[in-house]
Amino acid sequence: MSAENTEDKGLEYIRQGTGTADAKATGAALKRQAEELAKIGAEKKGGAAEKAKPAGDSPYVQVDRTLKRCQYSQDALIEVLHSAQETFGFLSDDTMKYVAHELKLPPSWVYGVATFYHFFNLKPQGEHTCTVCMGTACFVKRAGDIVEALEKEFDVKAGETTADGKLSINIARCLGNCGLAPMIILDGEVHARQTPESMLDQCKKLVKG
Numbered sequence: 001m002s003a004e005n006t007e008d009k010g011l012e013y014i015r016q017g018t019g020t021a022d023a024k025a026t027g028a029a030l031k032r033q034a035e036e037l038a039k040i041g042a043e044k045k046g047g048a049a050e051k052a053k054p055a056g057d058s059p060y061v062q063v064d065r066t067l068k069r070c071q072y073s074q075d076a077l078i079e080v081l082h083s084a085q086e087t088f089g090f091l092s093d094d095t096m097k098y099v100a101h102e103l104k105l106p107p108s109w110v111y112g113v114a115t116f117y118h119f120f121n122l123k124p125q126g127e128h129t130c131t132v133c134m135g136t137a138c139f140v141k142r143a144g145d146i147v148e149a150l151e152k153e154f155d156v157k158a159g160e161t162t163a164d165g166k167l168s169i170n171i172a173r174c175l176g177n178c179g180l181a182p183m184i185i186l187d188g189e190v191h192a193r194q195t196p197e198s199m200l201d202q203c204k205k206l207v208k209g
């Protein structure tokens with residue numbers, strides 16, 4: 001297996017949380033395995049990130065500035081990812097590999113952080129974004145019904161963007177303010193104690209412009 005494949009496989013294992021060859025393994029074991037694979041891949045590759053680094057005019061100029069400002073400290077991972085998302089609108093695999101290389105971290109580590117925080121998007125987002133908290137407190141107060149209503153109205157699955165690129169519907173774990181349940185973040189603004197009807201109303205208005 002080439003180093004590059006090994007590294008990609010590490011990311012893939014974590015993303016899927018399972019693998020046919022290791023169907024009996026637990027999620028934690030798979031994650032450990034993925035991290036090992038990614039680590040080995042990165043070591044073998046040595047210049048893995050040379051490949052991630054594009055030739056000519058780099059689209060990573062802004063990210064490089066942040067890296068320099070933070071003196072390439074691994075502790076600055078979230079800040080660097082933040083900068084990358086501001087630049088590209090989301091975090092692609094290539095971007096995460098680039099950041100991992102520059103900070104000398106396993107790609108699986110960067111991927112783990114990017115997926116842990118609801119703030120980071122791993123897919124291109126629509127013109128408007130609606131993030132519905134599906135943590136326990138929000139779920140018992142009908143967050144699931146809100147997601148279902150939005151999916152039906154806009155003909156899109158949670159985690160996806162409508163065909164016209166107008167609206168992305170995302171799911172988050174607990175957003176940390178359960179007293180406001182069910183809580184939704186619409187274009188960066190917090191909306192507390194929502195109902196399926198109130199969210200449909202607001203999203204329709206947004207999409208219509």
Ligand code: FES
Nearest residue numbers: 133135138174175
């Ligand atoms: S469960 Fe939704 S904010 Fe905590």
